[in-house]
Amino acid sequence: MQHKQDKQLVKQLLKGQTQAFNTFFDSYHSKLFRFILGRVDGDHDLAMDLAQETLCKALDNLKDYRAEAALFTWMCQIARSFIYAHFSKQKRRRRHVVPMAEHPSIRKVLLTIADGQETQPELQLHNQQIQQLIEEVLDHLPNNYGDLLTWKYIDELSVAEMAERANTTMVAIQSALARARQSFQQAFTALLKTDSLDHFYPSNWEYEYE
Amino acid sequence: MNKEQADTILKQLKQRTEPDAAKQQATKQAVMAHWQKNLKKQRRQRFAWTAAVAASVIVVFALVLVINFDNGSQGLPAMYQQVDIHGTIMLEQDSHKAQPMTADVSLKPGDIIASSSDGYLIWHLNDGSELRQGPDARIVWQSDQQIELLTGQLFHNTDITQSAEPFMISTKLGSVSHVGTQYVVKHQPNRLQVAVKSGRVNISRQQKQHTVKGNELMSISPDGVESVHTFTGHNHPMWSWTFKTQQPYALKGQSLYDFVVWISQHTDLAVDWQGHQQATQGVLLQGTIDKMSVDMALKTVFASTDYQYQIDQGRLQIINQDK
CATH class of the missing domain: 1.10.1740.10 (RNA polymerase sigma factor, region 2, helix turn helix motif)
Incomplete structure (x- = not known):
């Protein structure tokens, strides 16, 4: 490609x-x-x-x-x-760590989201890790979809404001937003199905202090 | 995962994690400075590389030219084995101004070789025969078997080799080819003379063939063959120069007998010894006969001895003064 x-x-x-x-x-x-x-x-x-x-x-x-x-x-x-x-x-000693998506508690949260049984407290329990995960997915989305979703969900811009910021039409923004959301869904679904974050974390390692 | 679930997840994202704005700006300046410095370095390297490539291309191109030029000159068959240059000889190559010729020069077809009034050349041809170019002569080499005589005289001696190959001397008035012989070709404006000492020579002119035999001299004008008559070689004007342009004969240490044998071979004179063979072997000679005519050489040598000579009807008679 x-x-x-x-x-x-x-x-x-x-x-x-x-x-x-x-x-x-x-x-x-x-x-x-x-x-x-x-x-x-x-x-x-x-x-x-x-x-x-x-x-x-x-x-x-x-x-x-x-x-x-x-x-x-x-x-x-x-x-x-x-x-x-x-x-x-x-x-620093290298250790092979379990990626966040494979971490039992995180995985449980993600699976409940996928099953549609999520509860707000569970999400908040791992808020920091989930935020990091979502951010990374957004950063890897193609065609600036991550920016569009950020404008929508974090900056809470209206479609008109987004169109103005992107110097395009509202129709184009709505269409792009739909594609961006779909792209995010696919990425996250793939994340849950593969049991690993290799797609997003090709090197599954971190370091810890000796 | 459906749209609502995606929304739920995305709504967890309260804010994007961003670097400190001031630090980010400082980083931008630093990265930009690094990028621009690297760009300059790459441009310098690219220029150096381009210059090196250009220089290499020029060198390769020059080498190819030199090799081709060298191959061009080596690709042609050598037109002769060796040339001996005497006096001033001028060479005109590629329509350039004439320059003094040296023996090691590589000649190409079309080159013009001109001898001055005090100069002559001895070409040792590939077949072992000898072609002598007299003074004030201009020739053009056409190939290893053909030469064009523009003006002056050429002496071709094929008797000195066992494997003489066809050779043609062409002039405006006709082309001369030999059949194992010694002959002189003289080309002057509106006059071609061919004098044959031995053997035969064919002259082709306007699709006609003429044969000249030993001791015959043929003259040709633009109108055709003018005359054919016999001649004796040793003192004929057409032959005298060939003797003068012989390889120098070293008199010192030679006997009178040796000299007489040598000069008779080179002039086709028969020797009438009158019984003096043995005595003349004890007469040792000194001095030089370089660039002398036959008559002058004979006079010079015999004057230093007690012997005399006389030439009568192609015979060289040896006489003892005391008797």
Whole structure:
């Protein structure tokens, strides 16, 4: 699968276009920050440092990007190598951890949601972990669907406001929103069916302090 | 999972986790600086790489040109084995201005070789025969078996090789080819002369064949064959120059007997020893006869001895002064 928009952005970056750099940074820095944050025990400063290193490394190696995966997925691979290197340097012992979706308590919550039997207290019990999970799913959705869903569910924008922000029509926004929600449903359903988060967490590991 | 369940999950997301705005801005500046620095570096590398490729292409192109040029000159069969250059010889190649010729130059078909009044060449042809280009002569090499005589005289001696191959001297007035012989071709404006010392020579002109035999001289004008008459070689103007352009004969240490044998072979004179063979072997010679005519060489050598000579009807008679 070719990612034409990503490829186009990379081409512009290689030509040195500043506008492309702004798009690149604004699109991916926050996403990378969140991706890393979930893997460094919520250390914000470390997540910022590693996100910066990841972006620099990605920019240095743009020629190697072949658009076989989404640009963000490609950068996540780079981020993982930095995280691994960081913890290796800190002499932290690696341990294979159970991904959040496979964690018994989280999984139970997710299954009750899927069965339509969820209760508000159960959701709130694991609010932080679930929030992180949802954010990561959103960040991996294609075509800026994550932004659309964020506008709708977090910023609580109206369709008209979203249309204005995206510089498009209300009909187009409604249509895009429907596709975004469907995409999210599919991603989450796949998450529950596979019994693992490999789709979203290709490397199922974290680190703990010695 | 249906739409409502998706909504339920999404509504759990109270807010997106965002990095600190000020730190994010600082990060943006740092990443941008890094990106721009890297871009400059890559551009420099690209320029260096492009320059290197361009230089390589130029070098390869030049090499190909040189190799082709070299192959071009080596691809042609050698037109001769060796050339001896005497005096001033000029070479005109590729319609360029004439330049002094050296013995190691590579000739191509179409090259013009011109000898000055004090110069001559001895071409040692591939078949072992010898082609002498006299003074004030201009020739054009056509191939290893054909030469064009623009003006002047050529002496072709095939008697010195056992494996003479066909060779043609072409002029505007006709083409001369040999059948095992020694002959001189002289080409002047509106006049072609062919003098044969031994063997036979064929002359083709306007689809007609003429044969010239030993001791015959044929003259041809634009109107046709003018005359054929016999001649004696040793002092005929058409032959005298061939003797002068012989390889130098080293007199020093040679006997008079040796000299007489040598000069008789080169002039086709029969020797009448008058019983002096043995005595003349004890007469040792000195000095030089370089670039002398037959008569001058004979006079010079015999003047330094007690012997005299006389030429009568193609015979060289040896006479002792004391008797």
